[in-house]
Amino acid sequence: MLKRTSSSEGTRDRILHAAIAEFSQRGYSGARIQAICRKSRANPRMIYHYFGGKDQLYVAVLEHVLGQLRAEELKLDFEHVGPVEGMMQLFDFTYDHFGQHPELIHILSGENLLRARFLKKSSRTPVVASPLIAMIAELLARGEKAKLFRRGIDPLQLYVAMVGFAYFHRSNAHTLSVIFQSDVLGDDWQAEHKRYAKEMMLGFLGPAPHKT
Structure with missing residues (x-):
């Protein structure tokens, strides 16, 4: 057996x-x-x-690739690090995960063209059910309290922006590379883009400057 x-x-x-x-x-x-x-x-x-059947197999594929992303996110240790370090840990993971899993980008891009027709049929809905947004909210609250983060940042808006840094240039890499005559999937370009993205993320998170 x-x-x-x-x-x-x-x-x-x-x-x-x-x-x-x-x-x-x-x-x-x-x-x-x-x-x-x-x-x-x-x-x-x-x-x-x-x-x-094919439809159910496709739903299982969506659940698997999204569930894999979420399971790895939830392994991150936010409790024993400071809020800035925790947020950058999440940023690094998100950026690197999308880079290491181009199939996730391709499948999500295809499902968006279908207007999430099959994801709506998922009984697991790993994105909606995830506690990740609550974990980001906790990091933000700790950062606000320590005066390291500005006040009033929405955790979902922040996460979507973070994924955008990891996702957009890769999902549009072929057209961007042709239009701007640069290999946006090249190692050097990727490393520079990640550095810019982290600087922008840190600049946004930081406390608002005092008005004089």
């Missing part, structure tokens, strides 16, 4: 990871079940057994 369960989990994982690659490369409409079967060494019957 244990061997059968282990084998079943292995088959399901192979299908899921093959589907992540296929949906990342081709989007929902272009992805083919036959290609996922070939890459995962599974037959269509197994896909329908574990996931129920």
Whole structure:
């Protein structure tokens, strides 16, 4: 029984990871079940057994890539560091995670073109259910109290801006590179962009200057 369960989990994982690659490369409409079967060494019957069909498999892919991001975020230790260090720790993680997982960018970009049609069907909704925003709010409150952060920063607005620094230039890298004749995915450009982004983030978070 244990061997059968282990084998079943292995088959399901192979299908899921093959589907992540296929949906990342081709989007929902272009992805083919036959290609996922070939890459995962599974037959269509197994896909329908574990996931129920293409739509449900795509929802599982969305839940996996978003859940992976959220699970890693929640491993960050905010309790034992100062608010500035904690916020920069989150910024570094977010920036680096999107850089290391281009499939997340591709899948999210495709799902936005679909107006979140499939994410709305998710029963897990890992983004909405996450305590991350509350954790950012706690960091902000500690920073305000220590007079390190300005007052009144909305934690969701801040997180969306943080993701924007990590996401926008990568999701639009090909057009930006052609328009401005610069390789925005190059290591040097990426490092410089991250430095600029951190400076802007720190400048925004800092206390407002006193009026004279």
